[in-house]
Each structure stands twice: as C-alpha cells, then as structure tokens.
Amino acid sequence: MSNIHQFSSKDAIQAKASRWISAMDRGLSAQERQQFQRWVKENKAHQDAVFELAQLWDELSVLNELSSLFPNKHGINKPARKTTHFSIAASIFAALLIASFMFIGIEHWPSAPHEQAKYSKIYRTKVGEQATFVLPDSTIVQLNTNSLLEVAYTKSRRQLILTRGEGRFNVAKDAARPFTVMAGDKSFTALGTVFNVQRNAASDLELVVTEGKVMITDPSVAVNADDFVQLQNASNDTAKVKNINASIVISGEKAVIKESITKPITRLTQDDVQRDLAWQQGMLIFNGEPLSDALQEVSRYTATRFELADPRLASLKVAGVFKAGDIVGLLDSLRLNLAIEHERLGEHIVSLKQSDHG
Structure with missing residues (x-):
C-alpha cells in the first residue's frame, strides 16, 4: 500500500483546497461533489483550508456551493469585504501555492x-x-x-x-x-x-x-x-x-x-519595479511624476475626478506613498507639501488650486 499521507502538509492541503474551490467556481459534477465531500471529511484541516480560501474567492457561486454542501457551517453565505488586506493575503497565499505545486507534484485538475x-x-x-x-x-x-x-x-x-x-x-x-x-x-x-x-x-x-x-x-x-x-x-x-x-x-x-x-x-x-507594481499591495508610489499624471493614476481607483484651476499646477512634481483610493490622504498631502487647496464642486469632482499663502 502506498504511503498516502506523505504530502499532508499545510501547503499541500491548501493547494488541494484551491483546486476544489476553482472547480466549484465552474460547477461540480455529481461525482465531483461526492469526491469533494469525502476529501473534506478525511481531516478537519481539509475543511478549514477550504473555508479559509473561500473567503478570498471572488465568486458568490463558491460560497453558495459550500452553503448547500455544508448547511451547518456558519459564516459561509456572506461574501468577504474587499479590502487591501485581502489583496495582500491573496498575494501571499499565491506565492505559497506556487511553491507547494512545485514541491509535491500535484496531479491534474479534478475533472477529466x-x-x-x-x-x-x-x-x-x-x-x-x-x-x-x-x-x-x-x-x-x-x-x-x-x-x-x-x-x-x-x-x-x-x-x-x-x-x-x-x-x-x-x-x-x-x-x-x-x-x-x-x-x-x-x-x-x-x-x-x-x-x-x-x-x-x-x-x-x-x-x-x-x-x-x-x-x-x-x-x-x-x-x-x-x-x-x-x-x-x-x-x-x-x-x-x-x-x-x-x-x-x-x-x-x-x-x-x-x-x-x-x-x-x-x-x-528594484525601486522602479516596486513603484510600477505597488498596486498589487493596494498602494500607489510616486517619485517625481507630474501632478497631472499622478491625478490620472489616482482616478483609476475612484469615481472622483480632478480639475486644475491653474494649468501650471499640472507640472508640479509629486512624491509619496498613498493607499489606492484614499482621496482624503492625497488631498491632505497636497495641502501640506505643495500648498494646494481643494474645493468640492460636486459629489465626484474636486477642484485644485494654489493656496493664496503658497
């Protein structure tokens, strides 16, 4: 008999759980549902890994599938809130997942x-x-x-x-x-x-x-x-x-x-790479970009749009680390570092102008 438990490490369990989660996302066949239930019942760590990973998944179909399979499990019928912490956690999990794939030689996708x-x-x-x-x-x-x-x-x-x-x-x-x-x-x-x-x-x-x-x-x-x-x-x-x-x-x-x-x-x-890919950690990094370019990048993450009362503001250089979508933090930084004041012209429009004391 083969040593069937030789790869029952945490990484191996997480890798297996991720494949089952993806399978639920596309839809389980009747046979796969039975296989999944058997796997989950083998070890409490299997069930914990599935429900932990499900909180990072984007599709409600996964949580709905889990709810039908395990109606007594609390907290699985509500999607997790999207936050920067989840993005970071997902990135860390992805790195662990790749390492475990390389180490344990996981078999092919559960379906045929x-x-x-x-x-x-x-x-x-x-x-x-x-x-x-x-x-x-x-x-x-x-x-x-x-x-x-x-x-x-x-x-x-x-x-x-x-x-x-x-x-x-x-x-x-x-x-x-x-x-x-x-x-x-x-x-x-x-x-x-x-x-x-x-x-x-x-x-x-x-x-x-x-x-x-x-x-x-x-x-x-x-x-x-x-x-x-x-x-x-x-x-x-x-x-x-x-x-x-x-x-x-x-x-x-x-x-x-x-x-x-x-x-x-x-x-x-290395700094260039970190700046270009800072979004993967939910952050934006500027290192001397023109204000017009920085505002254009910030606008990708929010419904807010910016207007410059004086075109000369467009060429001012911006530097700093900002949380993506944090308009308040950006406006405070512009006021403190560049003496730029703001005025809200509507729910999603902000006008920027140089302070009279700047």
Missing part, C-alpha cells in the same frame, strides 16, 4: 482531461476593487481596478484577452499549450514567466516582466507548441523573432507601447 482542456470565463473588477483568481491550470491572475479579462482555454493553447485595466499573470508551465494575453493591438506570449500588463488604450500598453521572459507580437501571430519550444531560449537577435517582428522582454525589463509602436525596452531598478 477533456473537460480541463476547454475552459472559458470572464473575470472582472469594479472601480477601486482588486481580486485574485486561480485558473484551472493553476495559473494565478491578479486583476487591478476596473479590469475585464476573458479567458479561453483549448487543448492546444491558453488565450486571454485583457479588454480593459491591468493584470498580473503568474503562469503555470505547460509547453503543450502556449499562454498568450492579448491587449489592444498586441499579444504577450509567456515563455515561462510572471508578468504585468497594463492597458491604457488599444494602442497604449505597458509590460513589466518580473520572472522569465515574454514575447510581444501582433495578434495575428499565433504561437503553437512547436514555436513555443523553439522560442524558449530565443532573444531579440534570434532569426525567428526577427522574422515575425517580435520583441523579447526579460525579467527586470519594461516595454512601453505608444500608438502601437514598441519603444526601446528599458531595464528597471
């Missing part, structure tokens, strides 16, 4: 292979909201404020469309199914990686790679499994990359696309 191959769903966040999702292949996606992501998996490829907003993609390795995020008029194909895509407009995009590398192409370029294998060790000097007019961006680099043109790729310092 032919069911796993075909998966489609739309994920979204509201203005000011951030959420973390685990996809069926164990890829982890973190969406920023006001984002819309369409996911479509087939047997031969994993294709996602970022219709608006920003997302961080921690991609599960699968050489047989390339992973591509389409945003505007560009495609970003992961070559074993963690990366961040921000869509400002159809022709204005930003890519930051924090692990591995990503290939930027036009959407018309389809990368199949054979291409993926050949491109694993590719660089911008590789003939195949040049032939398809692609760009390779590696860990610690940033690509900015303006009006559909990919600008020269830049190398980022």
Whole structure:
C-alpha cells in the first residue's frame, strides 16, 4: 500500500483546497461533489483550508456551493469585504501555492482531461476593487481596478484577452499549450514567466516582466507548441523573432507601447519595479511624476475626478506613498507639501488650486 499521507502538509492541503474551490467556481459534477465531500471529511484541516480560501474567492457561486454542501457551517453565505488586506493575503497565499505545486507534484485538475482542456470565463473588477483568481491550470491572475479579462482555454493553447485595466499573470508551465494575453493591438506570449500588463488604450500598453521572459507580437501571430519550444531560449537577435517582428522582454525589463509602436525596452531598478507594481499591495508610489499624471493614476481607483484651476499646477512634481483610493490622504498631502487647496464642486469632482499663502 502506498504511503498516502506523505504530502499532508499545510501547503499541500491548501493547494488541494484551491483546486476544489476553482472547480466549484465552474460547477461540480455529481461525482465531483461526492469526491469533494469525502476529501473534506478525511481531516478537519481539509475543511478549514477550504473555508479559509473561500473567503478570498471572488465568486458568490463558491460560497453558495459550500452553503448547500455544508448547511451547518456558519459564516459561509456572506461574501468577504474587499479590502487591501485581502489583496495582500491573496498575494501571499499565491506565492505559497506556487511553491507547494512545485514541491509535491500535484496531479491534474479534478475533472477529466477533456473537460480541463476547454475552459472559458470572464473575470472582472469594479472601480477601486482588486481580486485574485486561480485558473484551472493553476495559473494565478491578479486583476487591478476596473479590469475585464476573458479567458479561453483549448487543448492546444491558453488565450486571454485583457479588454480593459491591468493584470498580473503568474503562469503555470505547460509547453503543450502556449499562454498568450492579448491587449489592444498586441499579444504577450509567456515563455515561462510572471508578468504585468497594463492597458491604457488599444494602442497604449505597458509590460513589466518580473520572472522569465515574454514575447510581444501582433495578434495575428499565433504561437503553437512547436514555436513555443523553439522560442524558449530565443532573444531579440534570434532569426525567428526577427522574422515575425517580435520583441523579447526579460525579467527586470519594461516595454512601453505608444500608438502601437514598441519603444526601446528599458531595464528597471528594484525601486522602479516596486513603484510600477505597488498596486498589487493596494498602494500607489510616486517619485517625481507630474501632478497631472499622478491625478490620472489616482482616478483609476475612484469615481472622483480632478480639475486644475491653474494649468501650471499640472507640472508640479509629486512624491509619496498613498493607499489606492484614499482621496482624503492625497488631498491632505497636497495641502501640506505643495500648498494646494481643494474645493468640492460636486459629489465626484474636486477642484485644485494654489493656496493664496503658497
């Protein structure tokens, strides 16, 4: 008899629980419901892990499923409030989850292979909201404020469309199914990686790679499994990359696309990365950006809009760390550091002007 308990660590239990939670999100079959109930009853730690992870999940369908399976469990029929703490907790859990996947060699998704191959769903966040999702292949996606992501998996490829907003993609390795995020008029194909895509407009995009590398192409370029294998060790000097007019961006680099043109790729310092990706911890970091740019970034997280009474204010430099969506904190900082006063012209409009004593 095999040693069936050899991987019953906390990380292994959490990893298993995350796959069951995702399965509930897409809908359990009758057989899966029975398998899930057996697994939960094996150990109280299994049940605790499921209910703990469910509080971080974005879909009410999960909590409703748990309520029907375990009607006596208190506190599972109410969605958890969206707070920065949950975003941080989800990010930490995601890191633990990836480590446990690598360590224990978890088996495939609970459903049959032919069911796993075909998966489609739309994920979204509201203005000011951030959420973390685990996809069926164990890829982890973190969406920023006001984002819309369409996911479509087939047997031969994993294709996602970022219709608006920003997302961080921690991609599960699968050489047989390339992973591509389409945003505007560009495609970003992961070559074993963690990366961040921000869509400002159809022709204005930003890519930051924090692990591995990503290939930027036009959407018309389809990368199949054979291409993926050949491109694993590719660089911008590789003939195949040049032939398809692609760009390779590696860990610690940033690509900015303006009006559909990919600008020269830049190398980022650790501070640059922290500033660009601060949203993943619910924060915004400014280090000398013009006030107009800072206000535009702040507006992504709230319904509030800003008007400058004097156009010259637009070029003032802003520095500081702010909680995303904290308008009061921002206005206090502007008053104390730049002598900029504010006046509310309506529920969602704030006028900024230089103080008479500034």
